[in-house]
Structure formats: C-alpha cells, structure tokens
Amino acid sequence: MLTNNDRINNLGIFFLTVAILIETGVLAAPRTLTEEVRSDAWLAVIFILFAALTSCFFIVRLSQLFPGEHFTTYIGKIIGKTPGILLSVGFILYWLLNGGRIIRTFTDIIKTTLLFRTPIEVIILTFLLISAYLARGGIEPMVRFSTIAVIASVPTGAILVAATFKDWNLSNLLPIFDKGFVPVLSSGLRQLGLIEGLESLLFLIPFARKPGKSLPYCFAGVLVVHLLLFLITLTSLLDFGTTETMRLTYPGISLIQSVEIPGRFLERLGSIYVTIWILILFPTIVFFLYLPSLTLSQVCKKSEYRPFVLLLLPIIYLVAMLPANTIQLFEFSKDLTLMNLGFLGIIPPSLYAIARIRGYKHGRR
Amino acid sequence: MNEVFMMKKLLPYLLVLGLPLLSGCWDQIEVEQRSFIVGIGIDTVNPDELEPSQITEPGLTQPRPHQIRVAVEIPNLLALSSAEGGGTSGGSEKKPSQVLVTTGVNLSHSITEFRLRTNRQTFLGHLRLVLVSEDFAKKEGLKKVMDFFFRESEIHREVAFFIVKGKPEDILRIEPPNDNLASLYIENLRNMEGLSSRYYYINLGDLSAKLNESGNALVGRVGPGKDESISGGSAVIKDWRLAGFMGEVETVGVRFLISRIKVDHIVVNDAKGNWYGVRISGVKREITPIWDGETLTLEYHFKTEGDAREVPNTHRILDSKTKLIELQQLVEDALTTATKAAMESLQQEYRADAIELGSYIRRHWPEIWRQLGQDWENEFPKVKTVFTFSHRIRRAGVSM
Numbered sequence: 001m002l003t004n005n006d007r008i009n010n011l012g013i014f015f016l017t018v019a020i021l022i023e024t025g026v027l028a029a030p031r032t033l034t035e036e037v038r039s040d041a042w043l044a045v046i047f048i049l050f051a052a053l054t055s056c057f058f059i060v061r062l063s064q065l066f067p068g069e070h071f072t073t074y075i076g077k078i079i080g081k082t083p084g085i086l087l088s089v090g091f092i093l094y095w096l097l098n099g100g101r102i103i104r105t106f107t108d109i110i111k112t113t114l115l116f117r118t119p120i121e122v123i124i125l126t127f128l129l130i131s132a133y134l135a136r137g138g139i140e141p142m143v144r145f146s147t148i149a150v151i152a153s154v155p156t157g158a159i160l161v162a163a164t165f166k167d168w169n170l171s172n173l174l175p176i177f178d179k180g181f182v183p184v185l186s187s188g189l190r191q192l193g194l195i196e197g198l199e200s201l202l203f204l205i206p207f208a209r210k211p212g213k214s215l216p217y218c219f220a221g222v223l224v225v226h227l228l229l230f231l232i233t234l235t236s237l238l239d240f241g242t243t244e245t246m247r248l249t250y251p252g253i254s255l256i257q258s259v260e261i262p263g264r265f266l267e268r269l270g271s272i273y274v275t276i277w278i279l280i281l282f283p284t285i286v287f288f289l290y291l292p293s294l295t296l297s298q299v300c301k302k303s304e305y306r307p308f309v310l311l312l313l314p315i316i317y318l319v320a321m322l323p324a325n326t327i328q329l330f331e332f333s334k335d336l337t338l339m340n341l342g343f344l345g346i347i348p349p350s351l352y353a354i355a356r357i358r359g360y361k362h363g364r365r
Numbered sequence: 366m367n368e369v370f371m372m373k374k375l376l377p378y379l380l381v382l383g384l385p386l387l388s389g390c391w392d393q394i395e396v397e398q399r400s401f402i403v404g405i406g407i408d409t410v411n412p413d414e415l416e417p418s419q420i421t422e423p424g425l426t427q428p429r430p431h432q433i434r435v436a437v438e439i440p441n442l443l444a445l446s447s448a449e450g451g452g453t454s455g456g457s458e459k460k461p462s463q464v465l466v467t468t469g470v471n472l473s474h475s476i477t478e479f480r481l482r483t484n485r486q487t488f489l490g491h492l493r494l495v496l497v498s499e500d501f502a503k504k505e506g507l508k509k510v511m512d513f514f515f516r517e518s519e520i521h522r523e524v525a526f527f528i529v530k531g532k533p534e535d536i537l538r539i540e541p542p543n544d545n546l547a548s549l550y551i552e553n554l555r556n557m558e559g560l561s562s563r564y565y566y567i568n569l570g571d572l573s574a575k576l577n578e579s580g581n582a583l584v585g586r587v588g589p590g591k592d593e594s595i596s597g598g599s600a601v602i603k604d605w606r607l608a609g610f611m612g613e614v615e616t617v618g619v620r621f622l623i624s625r626i627k628v629d630h631i632v633v634n635d636a637k638g639n640w641y642g643v644r645i646s647g648v649k650r651e652i653t654p655i656w657d658g659e660t661l662t663l664e665y666h667f668k669t670e671g672d673a674r675e676v677p678n679t680h681r682i683l684d685s686k687t688k689l690i691e692l693q694q695l696v697e698d699a700l701t702t703a704t705k706a707a708m709e710s711l712q713q714e715y716r717a718d719a720i721e722l723g724s725y726i727r728r729h730w731p732e733i734w735r736q737l738g739q740d741w742e743n744e745f746p747k748v749k750t751v752f753t754f755s756h757r758i759r760r761a762g763v764s765m
Contacts, residue, residue, distance in 0.1 A: 039728075112518045167571075174728035241724075244574035247515075258522040258570050 007209045010217040012143040016204060017221025018154065019146035019283035020197040024105040025333070026229050027252030027277070029194055030236035034245045036187040039173055041245070042234040047188020049226040051345065052195045056222050058348040059198060060215045063205035065352070065360050067212070071202050072298040078355045087347070088299050091199070092292040094343050096312065098196050099288030100319025101336055103127055104329060106281055107320070109250060113274050124320050127285060132313055134282070135290040136306045139207055142290065146283040153280040158228060160273055161235050161252075163259045168238035192345050193337035194229075197284060198222070199344055203291050249326065289316065397442060400485040402476075403462070404438035404494040404548030406533025407510055409501045410468050419468060432468040433501070433510065435475035436534035438494075438548050439463055439483070445545055461545040464537045472513035489519040494548040495526045495569065496533035496587070502600070502607035507576065511605075515573045522570030525552045527585045528600035528607060535589035542592060551587060554596050562620045562629035563613035565599035580604040581719045583611075583619060601710075603717035611710055618707030621667060621700065623720050624650040630674065633695040642675030643696050643758070652725070656733050661726075662749040667700070672760040682761050689758060697754040704752050712746040722748070 008016065033041035066074035071091075075084035107123045115123065134142060177184060201218055205211050236251040239258060248254045256273040293308035302308075323329035412420070412430040421428035444459035465482060469475030480487050495514060497507065514520055529536055537547050544550040555566040565585040567575075575582035582602045588595040599616045601608045611619060620626050626648040634640045647670045655662040673692065676682050682689055711717060723741045727734040737744045 171725070171728050175731045178731060240570075241574050241578065243578040244570075247573075247577055254522065254570075 006139050006207060008139060008143055008204070008207045009209050010214055012147070013201075013204070013208055013214050014217040014221045015147040015150050016143055016283075016287075017198075017201065017218050018150045018224050019280065020200050020287050021195055021221065021225040021284075022154070022228065022280050023102045023197070023284045024109065024277075024281065025102075025194045025196075026225075026232060027109070027250045028105070028330075028333075029191075029229055030233040030245050030251040031248060032194070033187065033191060033233060034237070034242055036191075037184050038178060038242045039175070039237060040177060040179070040184045042173065042230065042237055043176070043184050044188040044191065045226060045230045045233050047185050048191050048195065048229070049222070051189050051192040052198060052222050052226065053219060055192065055195075055198055055344045055348060056201070056218050057215070058352045059201045060205060060218050062348055062352045062355065063202055064211055064214075065355050068206060070206050070298055072295060075351070077360070078351055078358065085299055088295050091203075091343070092295050092299075094196075094199075094339065095288045095292040096315050097319055097336055098340070099285060099292075099316045100322070101329070101333055102281070102288065103285055103316065104320040104323060105333070106277070108326060108329065109253060109274060110278070112249075113253060113270055121321075124317060127282075128289075128313055128317060131282060131285040131289050132309050134286045135293065135309050139204075139290075142283065142286055145286070149279045149283055153276045154224065154228060157273065157276050157280070158231055160256055160259060160269065160276075161231055164235055164239050164255055167258060168235070169241070170238065172237050172241045173234075189345075190341065191337070193340035195222075195225070195344065196336070196340040197287070199348065200287055200291055202348065203295065289313070394486055398485050400439045400479070400483045400487045401442075401491045402437045402439055402479075402487055402489055403491055403546055404496070404537050404551070405472075405492065406436040406496040406498070406529070406537050407472070407501055408434040408436070408498040408533055409504060410434040415468060429470050432470055433472070433475065433505070434466065434468050434534075435472065435479075436464055436466045436537055437479060438537040438546060439465065439487075440546055460540075462547070464534055466534055472510050489517060490521070492520055492524050493552040495524055496529045496536055496551075497527075498529050498531070498533050499600075499607060502528050502602070506604075506606040507602065508605040511573070511576065514569050515577075520569065522568060522573075524569045525555060525585075526567055526569055526572050527551065527587045527596075528610075530586060530588035530595075530610075532589070536587060536594055539589060539594060540592055551594055551596075554587075554594070557596070559627050560630075562617045562626050563597045565616050565620070575721065576602070576605060579718065579721070579723065581717050581721075583623075583719045586610055601715045601717055601719045603715055603719065608715040608717050609710075611707065614703045615707045615710055618700075618703035618705070619711070619720060621648065621650070621704045622665070622707060622722075624648065631696065631699060632675075633692075633699045635691065635695060639677065640675075641673070641677075641692055641695065643671055643692070644674050645669050645671040645696070645700075645756075647671070652729075654726075654730055654733060656730075658736075660747070660749060661733060661737065661744075662751065663722075664751045665704070665753070667704075667752070667754045668757075669696075669700070669754060670757045670759050671696075672762060673758050674762060676761070683758070693756045693758055696756040696758075700754045700756070701752050704754075705750075708750050708752075712748070716742075716746050718742075718745045 030041060033044050037044050072084070072088050075087055078084070079087065103124055107120045110123055111118070111120060134145060205214055208214050232252045232255065235255055236245045239255060240248065240251065245251050253270060253273065257270045259269050289309055289312065292312055294305045296308045296312070297305035323332050410432050415430070415432060419432070420430050440462045441459055444461050465479060467475050467478040467482065469478055476487060497510070514524070536551060539547040539550065541547060541550040544553070554564065557564045558566050565583060567582065567584050572582055572584065581604070584600050584602060585596065586598045586600050597613045597616070599611045599619065601611060617629055626645070629645045630642065631645060632640050632642050649668040651666045653664040653666070655664065673682055676692065679685065679688055682692070711719060718741065722745065723738065727738060
C-alpha cells in the first residue's frame with residue numbers, strides 16, 4: 001500500500017482520516033450533545049456529519065487547487081506572505097492546544113478506569129515520548145500504524161457498544177425534535193468543533209500520490225467516524241436515557257461497563273475498551289505532534305522537521321497539565337471547540353473562496 | 366554511517382538495560398492478596414451502640430454520632446478453591462466466605478475501615494449485590510449512600526439492588542445449599558424474572574437513571590429465611606426514600622403497567638371454588654389518553670395470551686367454548702384487579718410515580734405534558750385510569 005518515499009495512497013488517506021478524527025471527544029460527546037438538545041442528540045450527530053462533509057469538501061478542494069504544494073507554501077499566494085505565516089502559526093497553536101487537551105482527557109480516563117495510582121505526569125510523558133518516537137519516523141510508519149489501529153479498534157469498539165442492545169429502550173428517543181428543528185441544527189453545526197483533526201488533511205493531502213482522487217476517501221473516513229459517534233450517542237440515549245447520559249462523565253465508557261457477557265467468562269470489559277481506545281488515540285497524538293513540527297520547520301524554512309518534534313513536546317505537556325481538575329478540563333475543551341469551529345468551518349471555505357476569486361487553479365492563476 | 370555503527374554498538378547495552386522491564390509489574394497485587402467484596406449490606410445504627418472512640422477522637426473537627434452500619438461479604442478464595450478441587454483446607458472446613466461488619470459516617474469511610482481490618486486490599490470490581498435495609502431506606506433515604514455506587518469506577522452498573530425486610534447482614538450470612546456465596550445466590554434470583562412476575566429486579570445502572578430522573582423508583586424486595594432468602598414483591602421509592610412495599614400480586618400488576626412481563630403463572634378460581642392454573646406470556650400494552658384540558662384519563666388495554674396448565678375435570682378445554690371463555694374471563698378479571706390495585710397503591714397510598722408514567726406522557730404526548738408536567742407530583746394521583754384485558758388461551762399442555 002505504501003512505499004518508503006513519503007507518499008500516501010488514497011486508502012492510506014482514508015485510514016489517516018479515521019485515525020486522526022477519532023479521539024476522546026467521541027466518548028464524552030453524548031453528554032455534550034444531550035446537555036444541548038436532550039433526546040435529539042442523536043439527530044444532532046447527523047447535522048455534524050453534514051457540516052463535517054462540507055468542511056472536508058473545502059479542505060480537500062483547497063489542497064487540490066495547489067497540487068504537490070504544502071499549505072505553508074500556497075497560503076502565501078492566497079492571502080499574502082505575512083498573514084500566511086500568522087495563519088500557519090495559528091494552526092501550530094491549534095494543534096498544540098488540542099493535542100494537550102486530548103492527551104489530558106485520555107489520561108483522566110486511564111486514571112479513573114485503569115491506572116488509579118500512577119501519577120498523571122508519568123502517563124502523559126509515556127504517551128508523549130512514544131508518540132514523539134513515531135512522529136519522528138515520518139509519514140510512512142504513521143500511516144501504517146493508523147491502518148493497524150483503525151482495523152483493530154474501530155470494529156471491536158462498535159461491536160462492544162452495540163452489545164448493550166438488550167437494555168435499549170426506544171422510547172428514550174421520544175419526543176423527536178422536542179425543542180424544534182432549529183436548536184438541533186444549530187447544535188449540530190456548532191459541535192463541528194468536536195471533529196478537530198479534519199483540517200490536518202490540508203497538510204496531508206500534499207503527500208497523497210493522487211491528490212485529485214482523494215475526496216471520496218476523505219468522505220468515507222469522515223463517514224466512518226460519524227457512524228461511530230452516531231452509534232455511541234444513540235446507544236447512550238437508548239441505554240441510559242437523557243438524564244443519566246447528562247450525568248455521566250464519559251457515557252461512551254459507562255456504556256461498556258453495562259455490557260454483560262452471558263456466562264460471565266469476560267468481566268470488566270471497560271478495561272478492554274479503554275485499551276482499545278489507547279490504540280486508536282495514538283495516531284491522533286502522533287499527528288498533533290507531527291503536523292506542528294512539520295509546519296514549524298516549513299515556516300522556519302528548515303528542511304528537517306525532526307528536531308522540532310522534541311522541541312514542541314514540552315509545550316504539549318504543559319498544555320496537558322494546565323487544567324487543575326475535570327471541570328476545568330471540560331471548560332477548556334468547550335473553549336477549544338469554539339476555536340476549532342473557526343479552523344474547520346470558517347477558514348477552509350474562506351481560503352477556498354479567496355483562492356477561486358483570485359483565479360487559482362492547479363497552482364496557477 | 367557513523368550513526369548506524371554507533372547504534373549497533375549501543376544496541377546490546379540497551380537490550381540488557383531493558384531486561385528489568387520484562388519481570389512484570391513491580392507493584393502488582395496477587396489475587397490472593399485482595400479482598401473481593403461481592404456483597405454490601407447497609408443498615409442504620411443506633412448511636413447508643415457506638416463506642417465513644419467511634420464517635421470522637423483527638424484530631425476530629427467534630428464528633429460523629431450519626432453513622433451507618435455496613436456489612437460486606439468477602440469470599441474465602443482458599444476455601445472455594447479447595448472445595449472445587451474436592452478437598453478441604455488443612456483438614457478443617459472453612460466457610461466459603463466471611464461477613465464483616467463495621468460502622469462509618471458514609472460508605473467510603475466504611476470501606477476504608479474494612480481496608481484497615483483485613484490485611485488485604487479491598488476490591489469492588491466483583492461486587493454483585495447491594496442490600497439496603499427497610500429501616501435505612503425509610504429513615505435515612507437512599508440519597509445518603511447511592512452516590513458512592515454511582516461514582517465509584519470499580520463498580521459495575523449491572524450490580525443487583527434490593528431493599529431488605531430485616532437486616533442485610535442476615536441475608537449475607539445465609540448459607541445457600543446450592544451456592545457458595547450468599548451474594549451470588551441472591552443475585553441469581555434475577556433469573557426468576559423469566560419465570561415469575563411476582564418478583565422485581567433492578568440493577569444499579571437502571572436505578573441511577575430512575576432516581577436521578579425523578580427520585581422515584583421500584584426496586585426488588587428480599588428477606589432472610591433459614592438457609593434461603595424470601596424474595597417477591599417490590600419496594601416503592603419516593604423522593605429517594607422508601608415509601609412502602611407492594612405485595613406479590615400488586616407487583617404483577619405493576620409489571621403490566623410498565624410492560625415488563627415476560628412470563629407469569631397465575632391461579633384463578635370460579636364461583637364453584639375450582640382453582641385453575643394459567644401461564645401468561647406474550648403481553649402487548651396499548652395506552653390511549655383522553656384529555657379534556659383538565660383531567661387526563663388513560664385507557665390501558667392489554668392483549669395477553671398463554672397456556673392452560675391445570676384445568677381439573679375438563680376434557681378438550683380448547684374445544685369447549687363456554688369453558689374456554691369462562692376461564693379467559695377469570696384471567697382477565699384477575700389481571701384487571703391486580704393492575705388496578707397496583708395503580709391505586711401508587712396513586713393513593715404512596716402518591717409516587719414509581720412507574721415513570723410522567724416520562725411516558727412527556728415522550729408520547731408532549732402537549733399534555735406541557736400542561737401537567739409543572740406539578741406532576743400532585744397531578745399523578747389525579748390521573749384516571751381504565752384497564753381492559755383480552756386474554757386468549759392458545760394451548761393446553763400435552764393433554765387434551
């Protein structure tokens with residue numbers, strides 16, 4: 001599927017999209033959405049999907065306008081050199097903040113479910129050092145790892161979640177559109193920020209062997225992630241109901257704790273489930289280390305990105321250590337979701353529109 | 366090339382340095398060194414029973430005369446493994462489990478006390494049963510203790526929950542003839558749900574959802590007997606406190622109300638004093654609301670079917686239309702009476718919507734809920750109900 005020349009084929013793009021987009025937000029999303037639109041949370045996911053597909057369309061199309069060129073190169077052509085550099089730095093900060101948030105959230109989950117006595121500093125550092133090792137390996141091993149992680153964890157995770165079916169109560173979804181259609185639509189569009197990582201395609205499409213044919217693969221990746229998000233949100237509502245879903249810190253984890261295998265030959269499925277999530281979380285962290293390092297090296301006009309990986313490591317660590325407790329972490333996540341909305345929903349369509357207005361096509365006017 | 370050469374030289378040293386990592390987890394706790402709590406019983410404690418040292422000691426900000434009594438069942442793994450292997454431990458017959466009792470201001474305090482008393486680390490990941498005494502549920506309320514169960518990550522959502530008529534520790538001390546552990550014996554009673562509807566079962570996950578939604582719930586009821594438990598009936602929780610119990614027949618009725626009937630066996634009698642046995646299965650419930658802007662009337666219609674199990678002095682009952690209709694009518698009357706009694710208890714005696722009728726109205730008829738939901742606690746007893754049953758006997762066993 002891959003060669004060692006740092007080129008990704010389109011199937012690789014599909015696995016990358018899935019691996020980057022799935023992170024801890026999916027486990028907490030049912031609560032976030034239910035707090036906003038109660039029993040219509042599952043419908044909000046459908047609107048998030050439409051918003052994500054639209055954003056994905058502009059991201060891929062923008063990359064296709066400048067085939068073979070990196071974002072930091074063509075952004076100068078679209079909005080000018082200095083604003084281009086500022087925007088690239090903005091993306092670097094965006095990844096560092098989100099990377100820190102994701103790793104901290106996951107550390108909290110691990111600390112609550114698996115490693116009660118391990119200091120969070122140890123968990124975070126272990127994660128970061130292993131991620132840095134992979135990030136320094138280049139795009140090829142990252143794609144290979146993403147492929148393995150997606151194949152191993154997404155179907156298993158989905159089956160485990162669906163295994164709660166015996167406790168489903170369909171009436172938990174009623175009444176549909178209780179607060180009307182508009183609040184659900186608006187929540188779906190605002191929660192596009194939950195799908196951070198999609199903008200990574202701006203920086204990864206240039207590595208594609210056939211960037212012109214990447215769009216369907218990116219769409220397929222976005223669809224798979226939303227199917228999982230839809231399944232977890234719907235199942236949380238069916239299993240717990242609205243009030244309980246709003247009360248649970250991570251409904252996605254609690255779901256598995258309610259799964260019972262007949263005969264009890266397997267117990268504490270929650271631990272297995274968290275282990276699966278560790279696997280699928282790694283690619284996100286790795287890319288959120290790799291992409292800022294790569295972008296920073298391009299902004300600084302250095303040919304080698306590897307030294308920047310270690311340089312940025314302490315920053316992600318510090319961001320991860322910022323929230324003092326779970327509530328502060330959720331507040332931080334909420335703020336980031338708003339920021340992400342800009343980077344996903346506003347910047348790519350605007351850049352695409354400006355590029356088209358300025359007459360760019362295939363890297364030239 | 367230099368880098369590769371250096372790496373090759375360093376590799377053996379790195380591998381040797383990594384050897385200690387292969388010896389396993391340095392701070393692991395072996396299974397035998399853990400105390401697996403499989404059952405917890407919670408009861409009230411009279412302050413007079415407490416030692417002065419339990420109430421206050423130097424360093425405490427204030428005395429703690431109000432405590433709870435907590436009993437736990439911990440399996441004796443050595444005794445269990447030797448029993449499974451067909452032998453005895455050292456020739457002496459050890460009990461398969463021990464029941465420890467302590468007091469504390471809350472559950473986390475009590476669990477810490479157990480950790481100090483056993484020389485092992487307590488582990489709640491295998492908890493199967495939570496029992497709360499009638500006295501505690503009435504006087505103190507469930508709010509005082511349930512938060513621990515809803516918050517503790519080690520505890521599974523599938524743990525069984527019961528209100529005990531009597532002392533929970535007496536249940537945990539039962540030595541069931543066919544089970545090693547009392548907690549597992551009681552928990553396994555939930556399989557009775559598929560055999561009888563006189564029994565009610567709820568787990569911690571469902572209880573959490575119901576209590577956090579409205580503070581009301583129905584939970585199972587058990588009581589201690591000699592070497593066995595007496596289960597059947599249910600307990601009504603209103604605003605997190607025990608409001609009272611429902612008998613076994615009322616529990617059948619309440620199960621019809623919430624459409625949670627799998628199978629039930631009932632006996633009915635005719636005017637001549639003949640008793641018949643009927644198995645009920647395949648229940649369908651329809652609720653029709655009649656709302657005149659002020660009063661809500663709910664028309665419940667149940668379609669049930671089942672088998673005749675015991676019809677003395679009757680041959681070819683399925684052929685005998687008169688007898689068949691008479692028996693079906695008797696079943697319908699019995700079920701209507703049970704369901705009506707259950708609804709009356711909830712509406713008039715306990716005034717507690719423990720059957721989530723409010724949620725049902727909110728989900729299915731939101732326009733009615735918008736008018737009644739504001740003051741549902743007072744509106745619930747005013748809801749009028751009409752019950753009709755259509756029962757069909759489909760089979761009559763292996764005899765005509």
